[in-house]
Amino acid sequence: MSEANPLLEVLREPERLSALSEASWDHLLPMAREARLLASLGWLAREAGVWSSMPVRAQDIIRGEQAYVDFIQLQCRRELEALRRVVEAPLVLLKGIAYLEAELPPRRGRFLSDLDLLVGRSDLAGVEQALLDAGWISRTEDDYDQRYYREWMHEIPPLVHPLRGVEVDLHHNLLPLTGRYQVPAEKLWESAAPLEKGLLVLSPADMVLHSAVHLVVADELRGGLRDLFDLHQLCLHFMAEDPGFPEQLICRARELGLARPLWYVLEAARALLNTPVETASLAGARGELPAWPVRKLMNHLVREVLRPRRLHERPPAFRQWLLYLRSHWIRMPPALLASHLARKSMVRLRGGGKGR
Amino acid sequence: MRFGEAGTGELVSAAQNEGLRFQAGPFVILLRSEAAGLVEVFQQLYRDFQWLAAEGVSDFHVSLLRARGVRRIWRPQVRFRLDRDEPFEPFPLDHAFPLFEWGLNYGIATRAHRYCQLHSAVVEKEGRALVLPAMPGSGKSTLCAALMQRGWRLLSDEFGIVQPESGQLLPMPRAIPLKNRSIEVIRRFAPDARLGPRFPKTRKGDVAHLAPTTESVLRQQEPARPAWIVFPRYEEGAGNRLQPVARSEAFVRLSNNAFNYRLTGETGFRTLTAMVRQSECLEYRYSDLEQAVATMNRLVG
Numbered sequence: 001m002s003e004a005n006p007l008l009e010v011l012r013e014p015e016r017l018s019a020l021s022e023a024s025w026d027h028l029l030p031m032a033r034e035a036r037l038l039a040s041l042g043w044l045a046r047e048a049g050v051w052s053s054m055p056v057r058a059q060d061i062i063r064g065e066q067a068y069v070d071f072i073q074l075q076c077r078r079e080l081e082a083l084r085r086v087v088e089a090p091l092v093l094l095k096g097i098a099y100l101e102a103e104l105p106p107r108r109g110r111f112l113s114d115l116d117l118l119v120g121r122s123d124l125a126g127v128e129q130a131l132l133d134a135g136w137i138s139r140t141e142d143d144y145d146q147r148y149y150r151e152w153m154h155e156i157p158p159l160v161h162p163l164r165g166v167e168v169d170l171h172h173n174l175l176p177l178t179g180r181y182q183v184p185a186e187k188l189w190e191s192a193a194p195l196e197k198g199l200l201v202l203s204p205a206d207m208v209l210h211s212a213v214h215l216v217v218a219d220e221l222r223g224g225l226r227d228l229f230d231l232h233q234l235c236l237h238f239m240a241e242d243p244g245f246p247e248q249l250i251c252r253a254r255e256l257g258l259a260r261p262l263w264y265v266l267e268a269a270r271a272l273l274n275t276p277v278e279t280a281s282l283a284g285a286r287g288e289l290p291a292w293p294v295r296k297l298m299n300h301l302v303r304e305v306l307r308p309r310r311l312h313e314r315p316p317a318f319r320q321w322l323l324y325l326r327s328h329w330i331r332m333p334p335a336l337l338a339s340h341l342a343r344k345s346m347v348r349l350r351g352g353g354k355g356r
Numbered sequence: 357m358r359f360g361e362a363g364t365g366e367l368v369s370a371a372q373n374e375g376l377r378f379q380a381g382p383f384v385i386l387l388r389s390e391a392a393g394l395v396e397v398f399q400q401l402y403r404d405f406q407w408l409a410a411e412g413v414s415d416f417h418v419s420l421l422r423a424r425g426v427r428r429i430w431r432p433q434v435r436f437r438l439d440r441d442e443p444f445e446p447f448p449l450d451h452a453f454p455l456f457e458w459g460l461n462y463g464i465a466t467r468a469h470r471y472c473q474l475h476s477a478v479v480e481k482e483g484r485a486l487v488l489p490a491m492p493g494s495g496k497s498t499l500c501a502a503l504m505q506r507g508w509r510l511l512s513d514e515f516g517i518v519q520p521e522s523g524q525l526l527p528m529p530r531a532i533p534l535k536n537r538s539i540e541v542i543r544r545f546a547p548d549a550r551l552g553p554r555f556p557k558t559r560k561g562d563v564a565h566l567a568p569t570t571e572s573v574l575r576q577q578e579p580a581r582p583a584w585i586v587f588p589r590y591e592e593g594a595g596n597r598l599q600p601v602a603r604s605e606a607f608v609r610l611s612n613n614a615f616n617y618r619l620t621g622e623t624g625f626r627t628l629t630a631m632v633r634q635s636e637c638l639e640y641r642y643s644d645l646e647q648a649v650a651t652m653n654r655l656v657g
Binding site (some may be wrong): 311 | 382384411412413414415417439440468469471504616618619620621623626
């Protein structure tokens with residue numbers, strides 16, 4: 001299934017970048033761009049010592065994307081600085097901005113679409129008000145969308161400073177309030193690691209778990225390969241620091257009730273990227289994993305949707321739709337889900353805003 | 357083989373299958389098209405470009421696809437696709453060529469950040485480049501077309517592509533879109549100008565494309581040093597006035613007008629300051645193209 005997929009091959013073994021034919025490059029570059037991994041390829045190549053053996057045209061295409069990603073990263077770091085001038089409450093950095101500030105391997109060439117921050121539930125209203133007072137605004141004007149976020153989600157509607165345009169997502173938890181998986185936020189705070197005054201990042205195990213559940217619960221897995229590659233790099237990094245990391249990860253997943261999403265994602269990471277984390281011990285406890293046929297089907301769907309495609313291959317629309325339904329299924333009870341999807345398809349039919 | 361030497365039927369069929377691959381300056385483009393009309397215009401305007409083998413790395417994978425659905429019978433449309441993205445609404449089918457040109461510009465402006473991209477026309481004489489930044493109402497495309505028809509080499513009518521390491525301007529010859537009155541102006545100014553068909557009532561009014569001169573295409577891998585930055589302004593009855601502009605002001609105007617100045621950060625700043633330092637910076641008001649060409653020729657000395 002995954003053989004001769006040039007993007008997966010070079011993500012697994014970056015040295016292979018030195019031995020690609022021109023035709024493979026022409027498949028690889030658009031695939032990497034679509035997966036938002038084009039700038040990362042440049043880093044992988046340099047670290048593997050093969051950058052200078054690559055075709056100059058490939059280098060130029062990658063350098064263009066690297067300049068863009070550098071700019072986005074700079075903008076996000078500046079946004080964090082601006083935000084910290086008006087916010088006193090402690091903040092846990094999540095995803096891209098956490099990798100950047102904690103200098104973790106996934107930061108290399110990583111595109112950030114927004115600034116994700118975890119705020120203590122009791123601090124949330126104060127932080128939101130401080131930002132609004134300092135000129136940030138909410139672009140979510142629709143009452144339904146406001147309610148959708150505040151009552152059912154784990155974050156408030158995104159805030160944006162109109163002069164800078166970087167979206168700030170304030171989370172009070174990692175997962176939706178209505179969802180099937182619930183993580184007590186206090187536990188995350190307890191084990192979070194301080195970076196500098198007032199800034200923290202999740203503990204290694206929690207960081208990997210967040211990356212995994214985000215993938216499973218996300219609206220669309222398009223672009224999910226990037227998240228899977230984040231997780232892959234985090235696992236390699238934390239395992240190099242501490243060989244006992246996989247056990248801690250699995251232990252923590254059980255403790256937080258996240259064994260099932262972690263299992264799905266690790267299976268996909270092993271199949272697509274050869275991530276060397278054993279999943280056997282996760283399958284141990286009864287009831288933690290779904291029945292065998294569901295497992296098989298889900299593994300197939302997830303891999304097929306995450307597998308990068310050449311330009312002339314069709315994207316897996318139907319499978320994507322199944323997983324889209326599923327992501328909502330996890331996030332909301334059935335009755336709420338039905339009314340939410342009905343409403344969103346009405347809005348879409350009328351040519352209204354983007355569906356959530 | 358050059359596109360002008362190929363049979364039109366051969367090109368139409370290649371465009372529908374493996375695609376037409378060609379190089380414009382630093383970029384290689386793979387163009388697929390289901391619109392045969394586009395290929396005919398393309399062949400006319402890109403006749404001097406080398407037809408490359410379809411295999412190999414391309415910077416831009418562009419497809420122009422017939423829109424599906426019942427509307428295709430009574431109102432056929434064409435979609436622009438870059439990789440798998442479709443950033444624009446469909447166009448009427450007979451406007452496929454201008455859609456291709458705009459779409460390719462969009463691709464360059466949003467992706468080619470490996471270079472500093474000025475929003476300027478650039479022409480060259482004796483190895484020295486004349487940069488004409490685009491300000492609203494500047495008439496830079498018309499002036500650039502006129503200079504090209506009188507022997508200046510076209511680098512680009514839209515993108516001043518600067519390679520940061522060398523500070524040199526890279527050519528990217530393409531068809532020059534002339535709008536509305538400019539079409540007649542250039543036709544009268546240079547009766548031998550190779551103009552493509554007129555596309556009426558596009559987003560930007562009537563458009564007709566001017567083919568780059570053969571010399572501009574054959575020398576498209578030869579960069580040029582920036583020598584003059586001239587801010588043109590067309591004004592009826594303005595006469596012919598060339599005035600120096602302070603370098604600091606030229607820098608501000610040039611950077612405000614660049615496509616990716618903010619994005620390229622320090623690299624952009626260094627590249628543009630170096631460019632302004634080594635160039636003569638001028639402001640130019642003109643009302644007559646013949647006079648304008650003579651004035652620019654005098655810069656070369």
